[in-house]
Structure formats: C-alpha cells, structure tokens
Amino acid sequence: MLRHFMRLDIDNDLLTAMAERWRPELHTFHFPEGEMTITLKDVAILTGLPITGDAIIDNSRKPEDGWGPLIQQCLGFNLPTTTPVEGAGHPPLNAGQVSIPWLVDHIQLEVNIGPDTPEDQVERHPEDQETWLCKVPLICWHMVEWHLPDRSLRQYRLEQPIPASPPQGFRELHAIDLRYTKKDWVRKHEFYINIWENRNQWVVQGAPETRPMGYHDGYMRWYQKFTLRWVSKQV
Numbered sequence: 001m002l003r004h005f006m007r008l009d010i011d012n013d014l015l016t017a018m019a020e021r022w023r024p025e026l027h028t029f030h031f032p033e034g035e036m037t038i039t040l041k042d043v044a045i046l047t048g049l050p051i052t053g054d055a056i057i058d059n060s061r062k063p064e065d066g067w068g069p070l071i072q073q074c075l076g077f078n079l080p081t082t083t084p085v086e087g088a089g090h091p092p093l094n095a096g097q098v099s100i101p102w103l104v105d106h107i108q109l110e111v112n113i114g115p116d117t118p119e120d121q122v123e124r125h126p127e128d129q130e131t132w133l134c135k136v137p138l139i140c141w142h143m144v145e146w147h148l149p150d151r152s153l154r155q156y157r158l159e160q161p162i163p164a165s166p167p168q169g170f171r172e173l174h175a176i177d178l179r180y181t182k183k184d185w186v187r188k189h190e191f192y193i194n195i196w197e198n199r200n201q202w203v204v205q206g207a208p209e210t211r212p213m214g215y216h217d218g219y220m221r222w223y224q225k226f227t228l229r230w231v232s233k234q235v
Helices: 002-006 012-023 040-047 070-077 100-111 119-124 172-175 190-197 218-223
Strands: 028-031 034-037 138-141 141-146
Touching: 012 028, 034 218, 138 190, 141 172
Parallel strands: none
Antiparallel strands: 028 034, 138 141
C-alpha cells in the first residue's frame, strides 16, 4: 500500500495548493469546509505505531547503547538480528542509524491487515484511543509541535464548536534548532513534558455529530472571517 503510494508522480500543483492551505500557527489545513489536520488517530490507525509513552528526549542514551531497546519502546517492534540478503529488503541500520527505508518497509507490512494477520498486530491499530483526542504538545528532542484535535472534531465524528485560541509560543517553538547541541532539552521543555505526561487530563470532549454542518452554522461564520477561502492567482 505504502509502496504503491510512493510510486505515484509528485503533483507539484497539489503540493503548492496544500502548502497555501497550511496554517503553521494552528497546525491545520484550511479548506472551504473548515479545518483539517493529521491527528494521532491517523498515525495510530494508518501505521500501527504506538502513540503513547515517554517524550523522546532522553539525552542519556548513546549510539553504543544499541538501538534495539529504543526501537522496541518507541515503535513497538524489534530490529532484526540478521541482515537481509541482497535484493530482499533494506538493511535496518545505515551508518549506525536506523534506516528510514527499512522503517517504510516494516510499516508497509504492518498496514497490510488481512484475515491471517496475528491478533496482536491488529490490536496495535485501534489501541490508545484515549490519546486520540488529547490536546497536548508532541515532543521529539528539540522539536515541540502541538496536537490540536479541538480544531478538527469532525474528523472524529463530533460536533465542531468555535475552538479556543491556540496555545501561545508557536513562534518561539518553531525557532528552536540544534545549533546548541549541548542544551538540556529535558529542562528546556519541562513545561511541555509535564503536559504530555498528564495527557489524560487534556482530553477534548465533544458531542456526537448528528447532521452535516451548514454553511451558516456558527462555526462556519466564525471560520469564514479569518480563513483564506480561495487559492488562486491575482488577475
């Protein structure tokens, strides 16, 4: 499935249009019908990767410690103990780092769910549902990006009210890079790590969606005031 998708031609016009629709301060795409984004639910169902656990920010781990335990902890599967024969797949390690092509191959096998798929593999896709609607920061070393399901509740088949203002500090978070490699990210991101570790307290609530949203619904009237409704060249 993923391999078939990766062979598709790149549609530069589509990518440009999507880039125009992306709002980095909100982490959502703006479409005429409302906001939409990539959610933790999408990641869990489409890849089967775990979406809970500790923030990926442990400076104490060294490459010589081995990647196996970290792969098992973060991704839910182990590195193979043998290298595949030539032409039979990508090696798991490349210059001491986990190979992205190998991860793609592995995820491709994970998403091919069928009647003979082991039960534990199937269960990995709908698990951690309590995290799908958590309004929390996602942390990976120096990077912190907010997961804002309250702005796209219709993707969960919930009614979409006017959402709260986005968290402050987007500009500062996006300016952080790795130029200062010795920075203690655990201390730097302590505030965000605390929210993530208490994510069950940040679950967004919503009423089940009972009808399609109308053009003059309260949310749509609010949304139309600040969204970019059309992507087109000025003439």
